[in-house]
Amino acid sequence: MQRQLPRHANSRPARSRFGGDGLRAWGFLLPALCWTLAFFVLPLAIMAVYSLWQRVGYKVVTDISVQNYTAFFEKSFLYESLINSLEVTVMVTLISILLAYPLAYILAEKVPPRWQRIALILAILPFWTSYVVRSYSWILVLSEGGILSNFLLDIGLTSEPVSFANSRGATVIGFVHFFVMLLTLTIFANLVQLPKNYRRAAADLGAGPIRTFIHIILPLTLPGIMVGAFLTFVLCIGDYITPAILGGKRELLLPQTIMLQIERRSDFPTASALAMILMAVVSVVYAACARWLKLDRM
Amino acid sequence: MAMRNIPALIYSLAIYGFIYLPVAVLVLFSFQESRVPIPPFNGPSLKWYAALMADTRVTDALLNSVIVAFASSAVSVVLGFLAAYALARHKVRFGGVLQALLTAPLTVSYLIIAMGLLITFNNLGIPKSLLTIGIGHVVINMPLCFAIIFSQMGAHQANMERAARDLGAAEWQVILMVSVPLLWPALFAAFFLSVTFSWDEFIIAFLVSRFDVTLPVEIWSMLRTGLNPKTNAVGSFVFLVSVVVVLAADLILFRKKKA
Numbered sequence: 001m002q003r004q005l006p007r008h009a010n011s012r013p014a015r016s017r018f019g020g021d022g023l024r025a026w027g028f029l030l031p032a033l034c035w036t037l038a039f040f041v042l043p044l045a046i047m048a049v050y051s052l053w054q055r056v057g058y059k060v061v062t063d064i065s066v067q068n069y070t071a072f073f074e075k076s077f078l079y080e081s082l083i084n085s086l087e088v089t090v091m092v093t094l095i096s097i098l099l100a101y102p103l104a105y106i107l108a109e110k111v112p113p114r115w116q117r118i119a120l121i122l123a124i125l126p127f128w129t130s131y132v133v134r135s136y137s138w139i140l141v142l143s144e145g146g147i148l149s150n151f152l153l154d155i156g157l158t159s160e161p162v163s164f165a166n167s168r169g170a171t172v173i174g175f176v177h178f179f180v181m182l183l184t185l186t187i188f189a190n191l192v193q194l195p196k197n198y199r200r201a202a203a204d205l206g207a208g209p210i211r212t213f214i215h216i217i218l219p220l221t222l223p224g225i226m227v228g229a230f231l232t233f234v235l236c237i238g239d240y241i242t243p244a245i246l247g248g249k250r251e252l253l254l255p256q257t258i259m260l261q262i263e264r265r266s267d268f269p270t271a272s273a274l275a276m277i278l279m280a281v282v283s284v285v286y287a288a289c290a291r292w293l294k295l296d297r298m
Numbered sequence: 299m300a301m302r303n304i305p306a307l308i309y310s311l312a313i314y315g316f317i318y319l320p321v322a323v324l325v326l327f328s329f330q331e332s333r334v335p336i337p338p339f340n341g342p343s344l345k346w347y348a349a350l351m352a353d354t355r356v357t358d359a360l361l362n363s364v365i366v367a368f369a370s371s372a373v374s375v376v377l378g379f380l381a382a383y384a385l386a387r388h389k390v391r392f393g394g395v396l397q398a399l400l401t402a403p404l405t406v407s408y409l410i411i412a413m414g415l416l417i418t419f420n421n422l423g424i425p426k427s428l429l430t431i432g433i434g435h436v437v438i439n440m441p442l443c444f445a446i447i448f449s450q451m452g453a454h455q456a457n458m459e460r461a462a463r464d465l466g467a468a469e470w471q472v473i474l475m476v477s478v479p480l481l482w483p484a485l486f487a488a489f490f491l492s493v494t495f496s497w498d499e500f501i502i503a504f505l506v507s508r509f510d511v512t513l514p515v516e517i518w519s520m521l522r523t524g525l526n527p528k529t530n531a532v533g534s535f536v537f538l539v540s541v542v543v544v545l546a547a548d549l550i551l552f553r554k555k556k557a
Contacts, residue, residue: 024469025388032381032400032440039437040403043414050417103313106306121548122314126321128540130498132514133533136521137320140327140335143525147323150337181317238407240501245521255409262505268417275410286405 051272060269068273078270081257082277088168088253089237092175093229099176100183100228107184108191120188127181135245138174139165142246166248174242179235183228190224191217226292233285238278254278321537328530335527346531356532359516363497366428366512370435371492375485377436378443383477386451387459397448401441411437412502419506426508434502439492446491450484483551490547494540 052064072078103123111119126134141147144163152158164170194217202212240255247253252260254274261271286293327335329342350356381400385393403411415434419426455477462476463469478485500514507515513536520529 025384025390028380028384028388029390029396032377032444033396035377035436035440036400036403039415039418039433040406040411041399043411043418044406046418046421047410047414099313102306102309106303106310110303110306119310121545123317125541125544126317126537128494128498128544129321129324129537130514130517130533130540132500132517132521133324133529133536134320136517136529136533137324139525140323140530141320143336145334145336147319147337177317177320180313234405234407238409240409241518255407258409258413262413262416271413272417275413278407279410282405282407 047272047275050269051276053269055265055267055269058266068270069277071270072273072277077252078257078274081252081254082281084168084251085237085254086281088171088175088243089233092172092179092236093232095172095176096179096183096232097225097229100180101187101225103180104184104187104191104224107188120185123184124181127178131178132241132245134178135174135242138170138177138246142170142173165246166250168247168251170246170248171243171253174246175236175239178242179228179232182231183225186228186231187221187224190221194220223292226289230285230289230293234282237282324530325534325537327527328534330527330530333527335525335530346527347535349528350531350535353528356513356516359511359513362428362510363513366432366435366503367493367496370432370496371439371489373432373436374439374443374492375447375489378440378488379447379478379481379485381444382448382451383473386448387456400444403437404441404445408438408499408501412505415502416505426506428507428510430506431503431512434506435492435496435499438499438502439495442495443488443492446488447481447484450481455480486547487551490543494543497540 050060051068052066054061054063054065054067072082107116107119107123129137139146142164143149144161144165146163146165148164149158149161152162198216198220199212202216207215238255240259243253243256244259247256255278258271258274258278261267261274326339327341328346329339329344330346331340331343384390385397390396412434415430415437418424419430424430458480459472459476462472467475498514499512500518503512504515504518511519513532517529517532517536520526520532523529
């Protein structure tokens with residue numbers, strides 16, 4: 001979004017003056033660094049160690065083993081919750097991209113500039129509702145006797161009140177609702193940066209609108225799609241609230257399984273191992289998307 | 299020039315409809331007269347808002363949320379700014395590594411951060427409180443503040459800072475009287491984003507709190523009683539607050555950019 005800004009490599013003129021003065025810089029860095037080390041790195045390290053311990057009875061036994069990780073693949077409810085999470089996340093990411101891209105395109109290309117701001121603000125305003133409340137709102141829509149059920153009764157598509165809540169579909173709808181807004185934003189930001197000349201050049205060279213889109217526009221907006229898709233994947237696969245409120249009890253997603261270990265069973269070693277597995281999955285996805293996700297190019 | 303393309307118009311309206319449907323239902327049925335927030339609508343009534351204001355658990359949680367949001371965001375902006383200043387303006391060994399380390403929490407799920415903090419606080423014997431929630435919120439918001447502020451530290455500001463130094467300003471004077479005023483839009487944006495993220499954050503607040511809870515945690519426990527117009531009322535209230543804050547921030551930032 002701030003691509004025009006100068007890179008930081010060019011902006012260190014203070015260096016000569018402060019050539020020998022690394023100490024002062026470290027003084028400025030230290031508070032943030034200590035905070036990160038104490039409340040981010042240390043907890044992760046403790047979790048990594050916990051994941052190698054076991055809970056026996058009500059006690060944590062500090063013998064090192066990979067038992068929790070092998071249990072993950074042996075106990076089907078643990079392993080299946082990861083599969084469920086992956087299926088839901090991939091589905092959510094794809095549906096959100098497919099729904100968001102046309103909207104971002106319309107906002108960037110068809111809406112007159114002075115309406116763009118308003119349209120964009122309107123598109124992301126519900127983004128700022130509390131996300132606990134957002135999932136609850138979908139219950140109001142999807143539950144038995146809710147708005148959707150009522151509407152279907154009114155138009156005669158069903159003769160009994162129906163419930164769409166407490167299902168995987170409801171979880172996916174709740175997620176897509178949130179991520180359509182996010183992806184519209186990242187794709188829009190990318191689209192408005194494309195020079196208009198590219199389109200004209202393609203037209204001059206004989207390409208129709210569809211060819212121009214597939215060969216010019218789409219590849220150039222891939223960074224916007226990938227940034228949004230990566231954020232969607234990370235936020236979606238780690239979210240507990242949406243499946244907990246909308247998903248029902250038939251199947252659990254990985255964050256729900258983790259919370260179950262913490263809340264009901266106080267089994268921190270197993271929960272830690274599951275968290276490590278979740279982090280590993282996210283890292284693999286990050287590595288796959290890394291070339292589109294440079295911080296200072298966003 | 300109106301929108302000429304009819305399919306585009308229909309598509310946009312459909313997506314906007316999808317985005318606003320749950321919000322509209324939420325707000326509408328917060329004015330419900332009866333005890334269930336489902337059709338038919340038989341309001342309008344303000345009794346659920348009155349019930350909300352009379353509920354000290356809700357008002358306490360609201361106050362806690364405001365305290366945690368402002369305090370944790372202030373700490374996040376200050377720490378993020380100092381780190382950005384150090385890395386953008388001084389030559390620091392392993393600068394790239396430090397930058398990656400400081401922004402690393404952005405790529406880790408809140409659930410994992412929350413769990414790590416819970417285990418750490420348990421082991422160190424630190425009692426769960428508003429303070430521990432605030433600590434967690436700084437962990438998730440400081441990287442964001444750092445990234446926003448760092449990305450806005452351009453060359454022309456560096457030149458002004460150097461000019462100030464040449465004219466004899468001490469380092470703290472350079473920071474307070476040159477860098478901060480120049481970077482104010484970025485600092486404000488970072489602070490404001492942090493406030494909204496903290497205001498809305500659930501899982502960390504849930505796991506590292508005990509008796510004093512924030513609003514999302516209180517709403518979560520209200521959900522256990524099932525569908526209830528009072529939950530609609532608190533949800534609508536939270537939405538209203540967020541909308542006002544977002545629009546105000548947008549106005550302030552937009553004006554600043556023009557100037």
